[in-house]
Amino acid sequence: xxxxxxxxxxxxxxxxxxxxxxxxxxxxxxxxxxxxxxxxxxxxxxxxxxxxxxxxxxxxxxxxxxxxxxxxxxxxxxxxxxxxxxxxxxxxxxxxxxxxxxxxxxxxxxxxxxxxxxxxxxxxxxxxxxxxxxxxxxxxxxxxxxxxxxxxxxxxxxxxxxxxxxxxxxxxxxxxxxxxxxxxxxxxxxxxxxxxxxxxxxxxxxxxxxxxxxxxxxxxxxxxxxxxxxxxxx
Amino acid sequence: xxxxxxxxxxxxxxxxxxxxxxxxxxxxxxxxxxxxxxxxxxxxxxxxxxxxxxxxxxxxxxxxxxxxxxxxxxxxxxxxxxxxxxxxxxxxxxxxxxxxxxxxxxxxxxxxxxxxxxxxxxxxxxxxxxxxxxxxxxxxxxxxxxxxxxxxxxxxxxxxxxxxxxxxxxxxxxxxxxxxxxxxxxxxxxx
Numbered sequence: 001x002x003x004x005x006x007x008x009x010x011x012x013x014x015x016x017x018x019x020x021x022x023x024x025x026x027x028x029x030x031x032x033x034x035x036x037x038x039x040x041x042x043x044x045x046x047x048x049x050x051x052x053x054x055x056x057x058x059x060x061x062x063x064x065x066x067x068x069x070x071x072x073x074x075x076x077x078x079x080x081x082x083x084x085x086x087x088x089x090x091x092x093x094x095x096x097x098x099x100x101x102x103x104x105x106x107x108x109x110x111x112x113x114x115x116x117x118x119x120x121x122x123x124x125x126x127x128x129x130x131x132x133x134x135x136x137x138x139x140x141x142x143x144x145x146x147x148x149x150x151x152x153x154x155x156x157x158x159x160x161x162x163x164x165x166x167x168x169x170x171x172x173x174x175x176x177x178x179x180x181x182x183x184x185x186x187x188x189x190x191x192x193x194x195x196x197x198x199x200x201x202x203x204x205x206x207x208x209x210x211x212x213x214x215x216x217x218x219x220x221x222x223x224x225x226x227x228x229x230x231x232x233x234x
Numbered sequence: 235x236x237x238x239x240x241x242x243x244x245x246x247x248x249x250x251x252x253x254x255x256x257x258x259x260x261x262x263x264x265x266x267x268x269x270x271x272x273x274x275x276x277x278x279x280x281x282x283x284x285x286x287x288x289x290x291x292x293x294x295x296x297x298x299x300x301x302x303x304x305x306x307x308x309x310x311x312x313x314x315x316x317x318x319x320x321x322x323x324x325x326x327x328x329x330x331x332x333x334x335x336x337x338x339x340x341x342x343x344x345x346x347x348x349x350x351x352x353x354x355x356x357x358x359x360x361x362x363x364x365x366x367x368x369x370x371x372x373x374x375x376x377x378x379x380x381x382x383x384x385x386x387x388x389x390x391x392x393x394x395x396x397x398x399x400x401x402x403x404x405x406x407x408x409x410x411x412x413x414x415x416x417x418x419x420x421x422x423x424x425x
Contacts, residue, residue, distance in 0.1 A: 004305075007423070008236075008239075010238070010239055011238050014238050014239070014241055015239070015241055015242055015363055016241065016242060016243075016362035016363055017362070018361065018362060018363070018365075020362060023244075023360070023362070025244075025359050025360030026360045026361065026362065027280075027360075028279045028280040028281060028360070028412075028413065029279050029280065029285070029358065029359075029360035029361055029412050029413070030360070030361065030362075030412070030413070031365065031412055031413060031417060031418075031420050032280075032413050032414070032417065033390075033417050033419075035420045035421060035422035036385055036386055036419055036420070036421050036422060037385075037421075037422045038382050038385055038421050038422070038423070039343045040423070041340070041341070041342045041343060041348060041381075041382070042301060042305070042306060042340050042341055042342075043293070043295075043301075043340060043348070043351070043353045043368075044353065044423060045305055046293070046301040046303035046305050046306055047293055047303060048293060048302075048317065048318065048319035049302075049303065050256075054256075082237060083237075084236045084237045084238065084239055085236060085237075086236070086237055095252050095253060095256070096252060097248065097249065097251040097252025097253070099248075105248040105251060106251055107247075107248040107250060107251055109247055109248070109287070110247075110248060121251065122251050122252075123251045123252045123255070124252075125255070159243075159245070159246060159248075159249070159252055161245075161252060161253065166303075166305075167293045167353055167355075168423055170291070170355055170364060171239070171240060171242060172242060172243065172244075172245050172357055172364065173240055173241065173242055173243040174243040174244075174246075188243060188244060188362075189243075191243070191362045192241040194241075197238060197241045198241065200238075200240060200241070201240070201241060201243070222240050223237045223238060223239050223240045224239060224240070225239045226236065226237075226239075
């Protein structure tokens with residue numbers, strides 16, 4: 001039996017602490033006791049996998065899930081999923097969800113007084129290709145107010161959820177848009193201490209994927225954790 | 235120069251839109267072997283109040299102690315009706331409920347066997363990166379020698395072991411306590 005190879009620890013400051021007081025919801029929810037360091041076992045280096053057929057091809061086009069087209073600016077969001085060792089992660093599930101162009105989520109808890117769009121649900125899925133690429137067509141989400149502090153507004157963002165090859169590689173994050181004036185004031189964006197790591201959450205405007213007469217392209221690459229060196233045979 | 239893993243962000247309050255299509259609250263398909271259990275519980279905040287906007291993900295081996303994953307090279311059978319993946323949100327009242335089987339033991343560090351357990355990710359609004367924990371089964375003598383439980387101070391080990399609930403024989407109760415007395419043990423996997 002091979003000894004399992006660990007996944008790398010993150011570089012200091014590149015992942016958020018659990019408690020980030022400017023984000024008010026973390027105060028009563030962040031664990032207070034130190035986490036217990038454990039070795040990697042078969043339980044953490046394995047993880048769920050999904051047949052590519054679980055995702056319908058149209059699931060990656062959020063503008064074609066209803067009889068009409070959603071309101072707002074059509075965009076293309078694409079990128080690659082790699083691990084920290086620069087290896088593309090093929091056949092990995094990418095899930096996204098977002099507000100509509102008016103900044104309203106199709107969710108009963110969202111009471112923001114902005115209209116719902118009957119032609120927009122705001123959820124999509126894709127499976128990466130052999131080079132780790134994914135591509136979504138959607139509309140640019142609107143900014144919206146929240147109650148974290150006085151006059152608090154979330155910058156426009158799209159939620160991303162990825163599995164990768166193991167329980168250890170699971171990632172949930174958010175993608176932002178370049179030039180959004182709300183970003184420097186957002187306590188959620190700012191929860192990561194390392195400025196470069198934070199800024200990698202901002203997508204890049206991309207001529208290459210921009211389609212003439214159709215939609216602007218934004219590129220957003222996602223990096224999942226990579227393995228330490230290959231394990232020795234026992 | 236290696237790349238750095240993308241920073242985590244909270245799942246937020248509206249994850250249902252994006253995640254519910256893959257909810258799985260019953261892991262047990264047709265013809266699956268193993269002892270059946272239902273696991274019920276709450277996710278409690280620092281005031282002891284059940285949170286209405288959390289989602290748990292489960293990963294476990296089958297009754298033979300085999301993970302449905304290429305890295306599990308053990309000579310043990312897979313079962314077509316059992317994938318080992320669960321995803322359960324809590325209800326508006328703060329309750330989650332999961333039907334599964336007790337997994338068989340899987341190898342741990344240095345070839346030492348681990349007691350049957352589920353690995354669990356917890357995501358919720360207010361939590362900036364996922365919480366990782368485990369659930370073990372009550373009245374299992376193997377818990378006493380489990381190599382991971384042994385790393386936890388004895389007074390806190392009970393937070394990782396479900397208790398028997400009233401009702402049917404396979405009913406288990408297991409809460410996730412985010413803060414304060416009885417705070418659940420969360421593990422550091424680097425993320």
